[in-house]
Amino acid sequence: MKIVVASKGDPNDIKTWSGIPYYIYKALEKKGHRVYGVNLLAPSEPWYYTLYKRIYYKLYKKWLWVEMEPYYLKKIAEQFDREVNAINPDLVILIHGHFLAYTTFKQNTVVVHDTTFAQIIDYYADFTVLTPRSIKNGNAVYQRGLDRATAAVFSSDWASQSALSHYRVDPSKIHTIPFGANLSQIPHTDHVEQWINNRLDANTCNFLFLGIDWERKGGPDALRFVIELNRLGIRSCLVIVGCQPDIPETSRQYVKLLGFLRKNVDDEAQKLEALFVSATALLLPSLAECFGCVYCEANAYGLPALGRDTGGVSEAIKEGVNGLLMKTDEAPEAFAQRWARIWYNKKVYSRLAESARREFDERLNYDVFINKLVYIVGEEQGEPALPA
Template sequence: MKIGFYSVVPLDDKKNWSGTMFKMYEQLLIQGYEVVWIPRVLFTEKEEKRFRLIEKVFNKIFNRGYNRHLFTYKAKVAASRLEKNLKNFKMDVIFNPTHVNDFAYLKTDIPVVYLNDANVAQLLNYYHYYSGFGILSKIETKYLEKKTLKNSSYAVFSSDWASNFAIDYYGINKEKVKTIKFGANIIVPEKIDFNKSTDEFTFLFLAVDWIRKRGALAYESLKILKERGYPVKMLIVGCNPEIKADWVTIIPFLNKNKPDEFREIQNHLLSSHFLFVPTKADCTPIAFCEAAGYGLPVISTDTGGVSAHVINGYNGCLLSAEAEAKDYANEIEKLLKSPEKVKEFSENARKLYDKELNWENWGNEFAKIIKKLK
């Protein structure tokens, strides 16, 4: 079968969506499919001006934000152009990861498989860049998303959090909604040494967004444990907060596409005892899949799609969104008093990776969906 892969950039771009798009493309090839790139629709400068004008008028009338990425006029323009573009391709299936707007009004006899890590409606007032929209913009956003979901032969999500929302909120037939968890976007070692020294415990904060991932909360939690006399260290990789403490190491940025820097990331994952990222909002944190591959227990928040990759009490700890630094400190203290439990979590993390948090599993499960479209 030939699959048309709809994407903004060429499919071999390993940076697209933090490497996730490339991993999916790679798996489709491994499964034996012929894959052709369908470039995303481009708009003219005149059309872009109209889009900005619509947003500006809405802002002025309602004094509220407007979802510039997802609205009816833009969706109809995109669908019309995409229909013309598809005439240049011959394919059996269209794979549409993440693009809601362009497919809402698309008319085609070719089956469409839609994929995302969340429903846009779930992100409204959850992610900061999806906050502050006026009520009419929210209604329009949800209407278009529902159309895209209904027009798709299958809707694939990376967590039950997202899948169940599509079924319960939008009324999408549960037979056409599937959950396939993402994998790690980095190379994972074949074997892990689970017998790490417990003379001191290293907590890795691996994230670019210090605010949304709540790095300050992680720091304050570990500071409490430090004051209680526990030998904890914090390793921050990916951002550069203003923290000066001899037990905190900061590495502002490492590029995993550069061999030397990737090896450094690997060493940090192998030498750390926990991945500690008490995120405020997340759909599918790929770093949690990567942590599982390295046998690293995760301490985080029970929010969004996090529980798809971290099972509380199995390969880590998930606290409520309202939990404070002392709550995290108390939960972590229980683990520090029980090194065997830490080792058990570590072993379970790797088991979870081997079972489902890997791209080979994603490819196999996705292939089952494609076979149903023959």
């Protein structure tokens, strides 16, 4: 098939939306499809939008989100229509549905997202201060995007259920397929088995924390988790990558701060891979998270993923299968005690780590994602599944 992958930002750039469009693009190419990237460029804002934003903020301390304005999306649609009509693909895969709202091209389009506009409101901190105008526009254009889409694929049932409950949409259009690990090189299973065995002999539990936003990603709770394990007699360290939080002096002995490591810089990518290899588990108890591809990445290395049961995280982490889910009302110390019971019984840890890798192989990779997506396209067209 000839397929367009479109996103705000170059879909063939690993930095765009955490690399998800890039890995979808590469998985499609691997399957033998002809893939074309469309970078949806932000139009210039008219001067009066700058004025609107200042007025709304000064009077109401609210944020006007210009990306949800019809003017903005109609400009995006003009470019989108032009490029799709020039390529004339068999299928369009679009990251984020509102960009479809004012398009006119006729090709089947699958929208891919990890949440809906309605669901993100008041969930992430940045979306707690939107103007009523932006909320009204956002819901309207998201509805238009779903109306135009052939199918909408969400990374979790949490997001799919929002599409069904917040918007008027045919349930047959809505599908759940978890994203995969954003990794260019997949660790070989033989290597993973050896790494798991090496961890069993380690005298320290190294918990890998990967995140730019220390607070939203649950950094303070991760630190309390590690402090509690040390109190219990399990020597533990929190290895922090992506941010440089201010750690209290009394807790610095339990922390390694490594700063930001870029996947697209070879030596930094090698350092990051070495951290996955040497870690005992990924620890990222996010307060708000729509999915979390990093949990899938951890599983690829045979690392159990430890996260909080919020948003779409429970689609990535299955309790006791490929990791543990911290309950919303559970103290980090209680969560640490649950982990301690696993670590004290190395056979239980080994089984959990091996199961984590199986979850990656069977469910949490982009080959599986693309196979399911292409099957959905065939069903929506009323045809047998298209060749994978």
